[in-house]
Amino acid sequence: MTAPAHARTSADLIRAEEPVLAHNYHPLPVVVARAEGAWVEDVEGRRYLDMLAGYSALNFGHRHPALIQAAHDQLDRLTLTSRAFHNDRLAEFAERLAALTGLDMVLPMNTGAEAVESGIKVARKWAYDVKGVPDGQATIVVAADNFHGRTTTIVSFSTDESARAGFGPFTPGFKIVPYNDLAALEEAVDETTAAVLIEPIQGEAGVIIPDAGYLTGVRELTRRKGCLFIADEIQSGLGRTGRTLAVEHESVVPDVLLLGKALGGGIVPVSAVVARREVMGVLGPGEHGSTFGGNPLAAAVGTAVVELLETGEFQRRADELGLVLREGLEALRGHGVTGFRARGLWAGVDVDPALGTGREISERLMREGILVKDTHGSTIRLAPPLTVTADELRSALGTLEKVLGQAG
Template sequence: MVDDRLRTPGAVRDAERFTAHNYHPLPVVITSAEGAWLTDVDGRRYLDCLAGYSALNFGHRHPGLIAAAHAQLDRLTLTSRAFIHDQFADFCRELAELCGKDLVLPMNTGAEAVETGIKVARKWGYQVKGVPAGQANIVVAEGNFHGRTTTIVSFSTDEDARADFGPYTPGFTVVPYGDLDALAAAVDENTVAVLLEPIQGEQGVVVPPEGYLPGVRRVCTERNVLLVADEIQSGLGRTGTTFACEHEGVVPDMYLLGKALGGGIVPVSAVAANTDVLGVLKPGQHGSTFGGNPLACAVATEVVRLLATGEFQRRSAELGERLHAGLQSLVGKGLVAVRGRGLWAGLDIDPTLMTGRQACERLMERGVLAKDTHGSTLRLAPPLVITAEEIDHAVAQLAAVLAG
């Protein structure tokens, strides 16, 4: 007889009892997964249309990534950065080449990559640009999501993320996302960086107006300001290109990477930039005990090699067209709008029909897992290993939910 605590109701009840309620998960308890499919403790299968917020771009338990992790676990898992291990150079070199940059600084989480980017931009501003001490400012966008550390929530415009966590870190100017004139007006002689998501994920997969990112690049170049692209969710194949910035031919001064870089196995993040930017750091000025550890590097190097073939970018572009065509057919039939690129979509549901949470619960009942955001908006981000037939299945289940 199976212990009732191991079944969905008991496991959900215990999770709610013994954990802080900083999340409101769907009442499903996953026990195994492979590719684009999840299985719960009761043996029911679900199509994963969230992919760990893009951390699982290559699907669950990708054979090459699992093999790399197993092989490294049998050899070496941690040295700290006090020493050099045999996986480190390959990872840094191959990621730098993928990014077209000179240097890589490995960290662990996306928020750490953002914090690192902020510190590097400020130090660059003081040492290279000549900004007076303590006066550096960074321009950011409304609706941003860069993480949840104290500094990062200081420039969030999401009150759930920000409220009651002050006092807040100064040095940030917030402008409307997609408004180039407002951004240009906010840049002054003490601005060291513009920090943006090329597509705002948490906000509902918001794509900026055409020409916006090239315009930001132009302003940054003309004013001697670093363009820092947070590609933690949008990068590494998600939108049909290696980086979302590529859709408009924009090359930032600094990439912030994470999520998919760890292959859904270990947390891995990184900052990539040229020597004139990352070279401002000297020993002892920034670091991480686990950043760039052997296990992380072994997995992330395999991720970079998967991306180097271009296969996953092509899959995302081609299957993304199918996904968006299917979703667009539902506009006016319960959907108000569809946004996104590649295998990434934000869907606005008619709020008179249901909330985003209700839509996710009903999709779950039909064997599809997705995530709501901001009331009546859904985000879809299936693993890039999803098939055309599975995409059609997900769209069909959404259509059934919308039809009531």
């Protein structure tokens, strides 16, 4: 008989996962039991500063009081109807999310990958019904080194072999061009192109920020060539970069916006496709759906998330604290850090490979009470909750300096 979970150590719980959980992740060896704000605590009571925030799913920190209250209140009333019926929370959620993003219509879903898949379907339907692309010939242009999810359709246009190998045959209809290359994009877009799908900042690739003018160029090109611009803001959106959306750094409004992660407040999975009316209007009853998409609990939490963003407080915090983050990383350049890319409270940090891999650096930071995650090679990601303080940021950067000094 196994011991109850509360009596088992971190090592016990990690060992217990091995024979019964699919090995599709390689988590750091920390077992989180409690959390609040920017801090988590493991089963032994050790505290860690969370500098990853669930890959931006926890933009508002762990257990933000307003979001927890919204969830509690809704749990006492109604959690699920399916979309077979209306519910009293969905209209407000859609109205406020559309207003926040400057677009017209909302398709609520659950996970980020679902939002991407749904956006692909909307774009293809628009291409056939509105643009007049012959049936079955619509294409979507994407960027190399993208990360949009891991469903079979999405990995069909990934350039990461670890996501693709062994999962074919792949879905046709995608063209891959280099990121941040308007000339290559211009050449790839033709009369069959339904949409250009890109991340305004590539997160999984290492927080890759395109040149100034790239997003503006994508917007101009897609308008001129008569196709849609789909912006995947699942990681970059909802305050992370110092704006509500990363595209706002160039005052760009896409035709279709993909949201997820932070939209659920770290409580429930909530995602959405938000689009212009003439684009989203191509969907009819029965053509797309989700039993849990737009459920009352998700709508209540999502509305509370939008309400937090409507004040502008979290966007300002990310912008202001982003200066602290960049200053701290700049001081480490040449002292174990070979380069970094940062916007708002989001950074990809390249560590000197001689000091260790990204995984090794992450494990050393974990032992010092700081949680981050590697991407590729010797790059680590920093994406703390937007509730983090300047002192906490400086402490984390000081710990990174200590770890890099020890490694050297």
